Amino acid sequence: MFTQLNKKLTLSSSFKTAPNIGLIKYWGKWNEREIIPLNTNIGVTLNPKDIFTTTTLTLNPETDKNQLLINGKDFHISNRIERLFGIFREQILQSKQFASNKYKNSPSDKPLGQVIPDIEKYGIRVESNNSFPTGSGLASSSSGLSALALCLQDILKTDIDVRYLSRIGSGSACRCLYGNLVLFPETISLESKRCLPYEVQSSKWLKDKVSIVILTDTHQGQKDVLSKDGMKLTWETSKLIQGRVRQYVEQHITELQSALEKQDFNKVMEIIIKDSNQFHATCMDTYPPLLYLNDFSRQIIKMVHIFNRNAKHIVGYTFDAGAHAVLLIHNDELQSFKKFLSEAENLFTKQKYIIPSQQFWTSIGEGPINLN
Amino acid sequence: MFTQLNKKLTLSSSFKTAPNIGLIKYWGKWNEREIIPLNTNIGVTLNPKDIFTTTTLTLNPETDKNQLLINGKDFHISNRIERLFGIFREQILQSKQFASNKYKNSPSDKPLGQVIPDIEKYGIRVESNNSFPTGSGLASSSSGLSALALCLQDILKTDIDVRYLSRIGSGSACRCLYGNLVLFPETISLESKRCLPYEVQSSKWLKDKVSIVILTDTHQGQKDVLSKDGMKLTWETSKLIQGRVRQYVEQHITELQSALEKQDFNKVMEIIIKDSNQFHATCMDTYPPLLYLNDFSRQIIKMVHIFNRNAKHIVGYTFDAGAHAVLLIHNDELQSFKKFLSEAENLFTKQKYIIPSQQFWTSIGEGPINLN
Numbered sequence A, B: 001m002f003t004q005l006n007k008k009l010t011l012s013s014s015f016k017t018a019p020n021i022g023l024i025k026y027w028g029k030w031n032e033r034e035i036i037p038l039n040t041n042i043g044v045t046l047n048p049k050d051i052f053t054t055t056t057l058t059l060n061p062e063t064d065k066n067q068l069l070i071n072g073k074d075f076h077i078s079n080r081i082e083r084l085f086g087i088f089r090e091q092i093l094q095s096k097q098f099a100s101n102k103y104k105n106s107p108s109d110k111p112l113g114q115v116i117p118d119i120e121k122y123g124i125r126v127e128s129n130n131s132f133p134t135g136s137g138l139a140s141s142s143s144g145l146s147a148l149a150l151c152l153q154d155i156l157k158t159d160i161d162v163r164y165l166s167r168i169g170s171g172s173a174c175r176c177l178y179g180n181l182v183l184f185p186e187t188i189s190l191e192s193k194r195c196l197p198y199e200v201q202s203s204k205w206l207k208d209k210v211s212i213v214i215l216t217d218t219h220q221g222q223k224d225v226l227s228k229d230g231m232k233l234t235w236e237t238s239k240l241i242q243g244r245v246r247q248y249v250e251q252h253i254t255e256l257q258s259a260l261e262k263q264d265f266n267k268v269m270e271i272i273i274k275d276s277n278q279f280h281a282t283c284m285d286t287y288p289p290l291l292y293l294n295d296f297s298r299q300i301i302k303m304v305h306i307f308n309r310n311a312k313h314i315v316g317y318t319f320d321a322g323a324h325a326v327l328l329i330h331n332d333e334l335q336s337f338k339k340f341l342s343e344a345e346n347l348f349t350k351q352k353y354i355i356p357s358q359q360f361w362t363s364i365g366e367g368p369i370n371l372n
Helices: A077-096 A140-156 A163-168 A171-175 A199-206 A229-238 A239-263 A266-286 A293-307 A331-342 B079-095 B141-157 B162-169 B173-174 B201-206 B227-237 B240-261 B264-285 B293-307 B330-344
Strands: A002-005 A006-018 A020-024 A029-031 A043-044 A055-060 A067-070 A123-130 A180-185 A209-217 A316-318 A325-330 A358-363 B002-005 B009-018 B021-022 B029-031 B041-045 B053-060 B068-071 B122-129 B182-184 B211-214 B316-318 B325-330 B358-361
Touching: A006 A140, A020 A171, A020 A229, A020 A239, A020 A316, A029 B358, A043 A077, A043 A171, A043 A239, A043 A331, A055 A140, A077 A123, A077 A163, A123 A209, A140 A171, A163 A171, A171 A180, A199 A239, A209 A331, A239 A266, A239 B240, A239 B264, A266 A325, A266 B240, A266 B264, A293 A316, A293 A331, A325 A331, A331 B264, B009 B141, B021 B173, B021 B240, B021 B264, B021 B316, B041 B173, B041 B240, B053 B141, B079 B141, B079 B162, B122 B141, B141 B162, B141 B173, B141 B358, B173 B182, B173 B293, B182 B330, B201 B240, B211 B330, B227 B264, B240 B264, B264 B316, B264 B325, B264 B330, B293 B316, B293 B325, B325 B330
Parallel strands: A067 A123, B068 B122
Antiparallel strands: A002 A006, A006 A055, A020 A043, A043 A180, A055 A123, A209 A325, A209 A358, A316 A325, B002 B009, B009 B053, B021 B041, B041 B182, B053 B122, B211 B325, B211 B358, B316 B325
């Protein structure tokens, strides 16, 4: 939207997005710069009513400096974000070449470069606020980057693909652009533009059936190896990753899609569990091994499998590159599972039970919210 | 040896054996009854001067009941041991058929059945004492079963193969029959007699170079799933085990043999580490997952890899189906590693450092000691 600032035009855009949690995971990329994942992956978008990042992008005529604020604090602008800004400015310059009479009938669709002549020189200010604490294990960067891509496209009004913009921000960011389950396909074709996420239409029935809880253990140490470096190491040193990338992930994708078509809740949960464990297995097969799961995670896993023995609808779990758990619980089991969770301490007689230090409850979301 | 008991002949045999720790591991069997492992495996025999099981087998004319005492306590005689006793009695009966004049020149080699007429009716009493506590993570059953096989063969004096007797006791038991590194080959041939362990001759140089320490965490809980059941579950549910069994273990075996030939210490350690982690990766890929490594194990792993960054001779580690670690340390690094170990607490600032509750120091052994 346009606003007046010291008699100069300024403009801004705001989006609210929620993180998307990988269910069939990818770990490693064919192309680091273009973010082409080693394998097709599927994630679930959380509900932005409960867990969200609000991101506002403002073009500031007063300065040519860019600025990134996260939760009110100045942050270093990463190479990836610099690249997004670069593409943004390129698009503005290109749009200046368009014949201006093209927009006679709908002047509000005019490309930015034709509206404000020297806009490419304006400073870009991005302000992002998370509803959840950093260190909760939720990837705030992915929801923030997808919102940034949405803001850039909203302001540009050129036909640049927001899915592409979002993807080169980060792989999981592009999955935040849609609601429900989102598939991000792998392609090793040179036409990386084809590697774009889409909503899994057959997953919509799940939304009303599932509650999601993120259980975090704030006592976990810092990550020794960043995900970015970890996935490179796995690809370079693990033998087991070969079978996963070349065969087993595709099987999980096919099985999941089939279970979604059949609305087979337990099968969906089973595949989610298996994929998470297989991912962590390849991390363990890395040299040196990547050990993301700790005793807290192990207790959650054991607890869920004990609950599942007698459950009509089994509970699913998934772990990203960290110790925090994301559980998917059928709403019919919600009360019994909460009761079970509160009594879980009794399951660990010899080992100390590690009580989750934070619980974030949410559900499946419908995708980004446009705040403009 | 023969002794006199209440004017009746009794006889007994004693062996001292040490556990053999799997380095290239197997997990699952083609044939449960005959103990044909899914893949060729290699283990290292510990030094029976430090860590040992002393086993005495006595034939008792006073009773036809069998008895098993471990560390002075009566134990249930498992099906496997019953089978060993059955083979023992069969051998006695068969040996009665041998022409007795065959032994004219060496009467001391006479088969048992020809020495004591009704010996097959004697009760078998097995007494086994471990120098190390149960729950230390050391497999006392494997050293005990190999000693039992040695005692049975010693008393029988028939040409039954002690490697076979030991193997049908347990897979890792048959690796305890030799010193240094011992290879136990997989074969899916029907002639299971071919599936017999042998000492890896090229491993002898390692003996004088290596110290071994077993670090245990007595706070670990009981195993939820017995190894026997766990390996079945892995074979039935893990996808990653396929690549391991059909390809990667063989690679590890070949690489290890080549590194042993070249006396490449660091390469030997690296392969040992990788095989242990790959084994635990397939455990994690099991449904439900088998989570043997806990925070104690993770700390040991991280610690070793930090030490290895600057070490001339790297430290190797291996974990069986439990949280306890077995470390292999080059004697030239022994002092610096012990110092590092005592200061390791500082490596874990946020997480509580779990101090090993027991340390057992030993070296590579030369095989069973005949106490007769």
